[in-house]
Amino acid sequence: MKNRTILFTVFISLLVVIITVITVIVIYNHQLQNAGLKEVESFNNYEDHYAFISEEQDSPFWDSIYRGALECGLKNNIYVENFGENLSQKYTPLELMEIAIEADVDGIIIKGDSTKERQTIIDKAVEKGINVVTVIEESMESKQCSYVGINGYKLGEMYAEQIQKYAKDESDNVIVIIDSLTAGPSQKMVYSGITNTLKEKVPKMKVKAKNIDYTSSFGAEEEIRNLIIDSSVEKDMIVCLNLTNTLCAYQSIVDLNLVGQIKILGYYSSDIILEAIAQNVISAVTVIDTEKIGENAVNILNEYIKHGQANKYVIVDTEVINSENVEEYMDSYQAE
């Protein structure tokens, strides 16, 4: 055997050893990744930090607004934090806002209302140099930079149109459920829009507001169920102005086997609601482009930080989903 053969054997042996070691290391790392070792290091850095304070954690409505805000922020090198999401302790939106102020965020997105407390905390943030954009509802008296949401009165007019469309006759009894605690100008404006429009167009129709008490946990569901059961209250149609109330009304009508007897006009869409529209349990819902709200809120904050001014009042379009167009929404929902 020649030297070349020996050298070749040595070379092949070394090569096999090296390939084996590399293969084993690759397989080992692959196994580690499959096992799910969390790489704390894998993250992106951003220039600014905005706090999004959700009114209701794990609500599809608020999650959708947050999603819009987050995506728009990431495109603009801003991280929008769903504030309080990872805290084991539950804090109210106002407490979360206070924490956000102390955490020196660059901007805050929060639902406004007409209460003094919210107005104060918004003012405190603005005084500390943190811009605040209110969404869905505004704190008109506060120093908020801008409001992004809906025109309550116009929404009321849309509801009135749907009431006329789905009413059995002109003398129907319509109950509008309003959140008594947080019912700010927005819901009141919606209610005004409904009543004024109906008074004008269908004067015989009886429209009543029902205040729901949120002081106790799960109060809304109980009160709505009681309202439906209560035979002393005449009702042909229930109008809900938020997602939770819509879902509660739908579930009660189904449970009490009153489908067809009491009609529901709701607010916002989810898979359950779309299914209910398709089955004619819910007549129609009014939806707003929630992701657009989040996106606009972030854009407004950017404008403020860069230029010191921005549009004070941004309105997002509203649409109606009913049995006629529900399939389109179901398709797009499934596609998502």
Next chain:
Amino acid sequence: MKTWKNIWIHIKRNSFFLRTKLILLFAFVSIVAFVVMVGTNLYINHTLSEIDKVYVTNVNMNELSNTLYQMQSSMESYLTTKGSTDLTDYYRYEQIYRDMMQEMNNVVSDNNLLIMERNIRNMSKHYLEYSDAAVQAKRGRNVENYKVNFESAENLYNYINAYIYSLNNELFKSNSQNYQVLMVSLRYLESFSTIIYLIVGFFNITLLIVVTGNITKPLKELTLAANEVGAGNFDIALIEVQTKDEVAVVSRAFNKMIVSIREYIKKVKESMELESKMKEKELLMDSHLKEAQLKYLQAQINPHFLFNTLNAGAQLAMMENSEKTYIFLQKVSEFYRYNLKNHEDATLEEEIELVENYLYILNVRFSGEIHYEKHLECDISDIRLPSMILQPVVENAVSHGIRSMEGEGLITMTVKETEAGYSISIKDNGTGITKERIDEVLQGKVWESDATQNSNGIGLGNVISRLKLCYNMDNLFELKSDGINQGTEVFIYIPCEKKAGIGYVQNFIGR
């Protein structure tokens, strides 16, 4: 560097000693095994240190929480009692807390844990501002101020604690998962390192087999060759020597031995063949002599009676004063006496005398028809040659050349000295001989028939054979004729030992 160069040169030349080869091989195998072992150990140690570090973040969070608590407690105590120890404690913990804050993340990122850390850091910054302001206000006895600041600090303290608690929980979840993964990975690593050891071991053994095979192969070849030689087979291929180690030295020596033995055997064979050939020649010679002698014996029924008779005839002729008859009978008697001598060689003088006697007898028989001339151009006293060489030639000349011609026949004998010996020419003026006949005579085709017709029975073939056997040379006999009626000349060449150094001829004749 020089050492490596030397090793490389040795590898190229394959000139390592066996010991060095084995040391290098085992060193290489050991180094590979060692490197793989160290590599896997490092990897295992790395994993173990990762496992050690898994809960470090939780420990840090706990320390942060404890320090915050100690700082808040000492601040509260100081605000309550204004104790100097509390103030010292407060400042001490504040410093520790500030140091810990510096280690925390301050970058906006999309990682939940990091963004929580940043929030804690920023809140802590404000908390320290409030707490410092409260302590300063207390020292300055500004009651309103320290109460406000304390409340703000306390609020923030609660928020920070909640944050630390939540972050600690999140870290714990993540760390627990990582811990489990690392423990699983450690088990994987054990299996993988075993696989690596097995594969490396397998290839190391393969390498050992290949290289030791390379070392022992020449030894095996040598052993096989030695066994073959031991069994008596010397026609084996020589061992191919490619290395320059001890085995190569032994192999070369073995090859030399084989070559020497082969040469020796060849020489012995040649010598034996030569001896056998010589014995064969001797036997052939004997056979020819015996043949010639037998022919004479057949011709001489009772030579002693014939000699006595011839002698009696000679004496009678003498008494009757018939000199010619006396000479004739004397010559006949000498002729036959010569033939009866049992000798193998004779002098040229004796052979010439025999020829002369023969011609005399013939001339008496045929009334002097044959003339004879003799030209001796050298001293012929020392010339020896096989007996009965010239007479058959002369007899042949008379029988085939002169007897059938018209006119007087002449036979001329000439002896000359040449460079290598002597030349004897016997020429007749007879009928001559064709070229074809000459070839047939020289090729021995007419010997047998010729012999039977001859009176003495010794043909030219016998003469040619005996000359060849005696001197071990060809072309000692030559037959020339210019054609029909042009006569014939026979040349016999006698090599001379003194001139040509042919000791062998003389030795042979002498035996």
